[in-house]
Amino acid sequence: xxxxxxxxxxxxxxxxxxxxxLVRLQPDLVCLQETKVVDELFPAAVLxxxxxxxxxxxxxxxxxxxxxxxxxxDDVRVEFPLAGNVDHRLISGVSHxxxxxxxxxxxxxAPDTEHFFAKLRWIEKLGDLLLGPDGSDPLPVALLGDFxxxxxxxDVFDPVQMEGRIHFxxxxxxxxxxxxxxxxxxxxxxxxxxxxxxxxxxxxQGAFRRNLGLRxxxxxxSPAIAEHVxxxxxxxxxxxxPSCSDHAPVVVDLDI
DNA sequence: ATGGTAGGATTCCTA
Numbered sequence: 387x388x389x390x391x392x393x394x395x396x397x398x399x400x401x402x403x404x405x406x407x408l409v410r411l412q413p414d415l416v417c418l419q420e421t422k423v424v425d426e427l428f429p430a431a432v433l434x435x436x437x438x439x440x441x442x443x444x445x446x447x448x449x450x451x452x453x454x455x456x457x458x459x460d461d462v463r464v465e466f467p468l469a470g471n472v473d474h475r476l477i478s479g480v481s482h483x484x485x486x487x488x489x490x491x492x493x494x495x496a497p498d499t500e501h502f503f504a505k506l507r508w509i510e511k512l513g514d515l516l517l518g519p520d521g522s523d524p525l526p527v528a529l530l531g532d533f534x535x536x537x538x539x540x541d542v543f544d545p546v547q548m549e550g551r552i553h554f555x556x557x558x559x560x561x562x563x564x565x566x567x568x569x570x571x572x573x574x575x576x577x578x579x580x581x582x583x584x585x586x587x588x589x590x591q592g593a594f595r596r597n598l599g600l601r602x603x604x605x606x607x608s609p610a611i612a613e614h615v616x617x618x619x620x621x622x623x624x625x626x627x628p629s630c631s632d633h634a635p636v637v638v639d640l641d642i
Numbered sequence: 643a644t645g646g647t648a649g650g651a652t653t654c655c656t657a
Binding site: 395396398399420422446447448493495534588589590591592593629631632 | 645646647648649650651655656657
């Protein structure tokens with residue numbers, strides 16, 4: 387089974403790239419973030435032509451998540467981890483006996499702002515939602531998405547320069563560590579231990595050309611699923627193309 | 643320290 391996550395930064399702006407990528411890579415399931423489209427305008431027909439079903443939860447201009455799959459998903463849920471926040475950042479469905487989540491974590495904007503603390507709370511509440519207060523979900527879980535956090539020094543272009551900046555602060559990394567300790571494994575890292583495997587580069591300042599990237603897009607799974615990881619890669623070619631997203635797809639191959 | 647590029651709905655907001 388090939389699974390992937392891709393923050394497309396507007397699905398309609400990226401539709402040709404996404405469709406061509408699906409046809410070429412043939413993933414079984416793809417989690418998208420920042421679709422930036424209301425459900426009424428979701429381009430389901432174009433994706434269906436490429437052979438993919440879609441479930442989605444979007445809004446105007448911002449946020450928006452979807453899961454594309456070759457096989458239909460069961461028991462689809464649209465959820466809002468943080469009470470009072472209606473950003474469309476989380477959708478899930480069941481396939482192959484696994485609950486797959488497409489998640490768009492809050493950006494946080496800048497350390498020690500209200501948005502930053504809301505990000506930390508959102509991550510904590512996501513853990514409650516995925517794994518329950520006692521870490522018990524009846525199904526194994528796969529959490530794919532734009533986590534907006536680089537967990538380790540090898541996940542940022544310069545850990546000294548980045549230390550304490552948004553995406554690489556101690557509280558953000560601690561929030562991810564706590565989430566993992568509830569029963570999730572970085573499945574990408576099962577196959578790929580080396581530093582510098584970035585998934586996002588800012589559009590500005592020639593960041594991609596200079597490889598000033600971060601690994602903030604992740605595939606985390608229950609331990610029983612992580613045992614089945616056979617390969618993983620960032621499809622960096624998608625970041626070189628005209629009119630590309632600022633994120634590249636992250637792909638994990640499982641022998642299930 | 644600041645601002646830089648991109649997308650989307652409209653002269654700014656978010657990332």
